[in-house]
Amino acid sequence: MRITLIAPVYPLRGGIAQYTAILYLELKKKGHEVQIINFKRQYPKIFFPGKTQTETSEAPIKIDSKIIIDSINPLTWFQAYREIKKFGTELVIFKYWMPFFAPCLGTISRLSRRLAKSKTMMIGDNILPHEKRIGDITMTHFILNSTDLFITQSETVKKDLLSLKPNAHYRNTPHPIYNIFGDPVQxxxxxxxxxxxxxxxxxxxxxxxxxxxxxxxxxxxxxxxxxxxxxxxxxxxxxxxxxxxxxxxxxxxxxxxxxxxxxxxxxxxxxxxxxxxxxxxxxxxxxxxxxxxxxxxxxxxxxxxxxxxxxxxxxxxxxxxxxxxxxxxxxxxxxxxxxxxxxxxxxxxxxxxxxxxxxxxxxxxxxxxxxxxxxx
Incomplete structure (x- = not known):
């Protein structure tokens, strides 16, 4: 299967980037043809509370990706769609963790479904955010209605999904082990x-x-x-x-x-x-x-x-x-x-x-x- 992953990965940092890298390697191991479309800007600086969005590790998981998406620039969303179509993508998988990304990911998902005839799948870390803001439900409905398939990784997220989209095609399966940090030491x-x-x-x-x-x-x-x-x-x-x-x-x-x-x-x-x-x-x-x-x-x-x-x-x-x-x-x-x-x-x-x-x-x-x- 030809799969496009849409998620942060190296040179971006964090647990989601690490998760994406492992998933990419596991999908390749199973014989799938996989590409990653990465973010060139996840968060505007004024919205990011940390020190840096880029990886500082001396031992990063370096995965090749196409660095295209700017979360607040719709022109790059269309560019991402064109890469999805060019690759002959059968399945688009994206990580979703907060409503801020709903307009970007939802638009790419809709374009991929309608014009590239790709199935789209959300791996939902959260459906509803930990820290709620005005507009969250509206944006969440937008992305849920833009997506074909869903993976949740806890009963809590599953319940949130079904409360907003009762007819969702989904599977609930646990978050896998992070196995990239070396063997235990004394x-x-x-x-x-x-x-x-x-x-x-x-x-x-x-x-x-x-x-x-x-x-x-x-x-x-x-x-x-x-x-x-x-x-x-x-x-x-x-x-x-x-x-x-x-x-x-x-x-x-x-x-x-x-x-x-x-x-x-x-x-x-x-x-x-x-x-x-x-x-x-x-x-x-x-x-x-x-x-x-x-x-x-x-x-x-x-x-x-x-x-x-x-x-x-x-x-x-x-x-x-x-x-x-x-x-x-x-x-x-x-x-x-x-x-x-x-x-x-x-x-x-x-x-x-x-x-x-x-x-x-x-x-x-x-x-x-x-x-x-x-x-x-």
Whole structure:
């Protein structure tokens, strides 16, 4: 099958770019002819809260792509369509994660369906955004009505899809494991690399926005520290005020209990952070699914998560981690203390070795191929 992927990929950075690169390689492995149409501008600078949109890693996944799309320039959307038609595309697959991209991706999808006679498929990270704005539903309806087929990766996203498009042709299949960050290293060695000497280490990983609940975890830490010495390792770029979090760390007297790596984590350092840690904590206020758990599973690391979105579908309570109620620092602290008191790390890691077998890219591509055979 001749497939065009429309999504960010190298030289752009981030989890979606990494996901696209792996999907491209897996589709090629199955014998498909694949091209990628990339963004030359994802976000106008005034809308992007991070430091840079381009990859800074010393070990990026370099995938060839046609760098065409400007999210706010409709002329480039038509140029992308022409490349889709020129390639003889049978299936257009695009990643979708927020309504800002609906006009761009929806227009390309409509042109591809009507003029190039291609099927179009959305891989929906989110159908409805975490942070809602006026016009979101209108733009979401536009892109849903522009698309033939849908893949969702959690029950939450599936329900959002069907609430807006009850007759959607879709499959729901889990987010695959991120397997691009190297093999696990010894915990001691990872700690040495990061200059961490604490015996017990928890990790909060990924870009920092309010819905991810880092402030809730920080409020949980004093409760934990009353009973146990634990160090919190935070690795992620701030997409909101860094100063507010630093002030909170100071207010809670956590300066000596927190290591803050306030930047985007390049590929070659990801393994260090996960391997230095006993468990990963996701204290989210809201979620759909999370690639962070899939990175943790790659390194056989347990996860302590809140019961929001699709997190509880991936983390099995008392099997591969613990699930706590959201917006409750005391309950998160309780789960952390239980994790250490019951010495569950080795048991959970062994269970993860078994559980993560269901999250392979081979399975994901098989579901994608089966769905692509569904007639319009």
């Amino acid at each position: 915990k001691h060695d990872a700690k040495v690399q990061l200059k961490i000497s604490a015996d017990r280490v928890l990790l909060f990983f990924g870009f920092i926005r309010r819905y991810k609940g880092l402030d809730i975890l920080l409020h949980a830490m004093p409760v934990v520290l009353k009973q146990l010495n634990v160090h919190l390792l935070i690795a992620g770029e701030f997409y909101e005020s860094e100063e507010e979090y630093r002030d909170l760390i100071k207010k809670l007297n956590l300066e000596d209990r927190v290591t803050l790596y306030a930047d985007y984590c390049p590929n070659e350092k990801v393994g260090q952070f996960f391997c230095a840690s006993d468990a990963v904590v996701l204290p989210y206020r809201s979620a759909t699914q999370s690639g962070i758990v899939q990175i943790a599973y790659h390194f056989n690391k347990p996860a302590i998560v809140t019961d929001v979105g699709g997190l509880a579908e991936v983390v099995l309570d008392n099997v591969t981690g613990f699930i706590a109620p959201p917006n409750n620092p005391e309950k998160i602290a309780e789960s952390i203390l239980r994790f250490y008191a019951e010495k569950r790390e080795a048991e959970f890691a062994k269970n993860i070795e078994i559980e993560k077998k269901k999250y392979t890219w081979e399975t994901f591509v098989e579901v994608l191929e089966e769905l692509a055979g569904v007639a319009r």
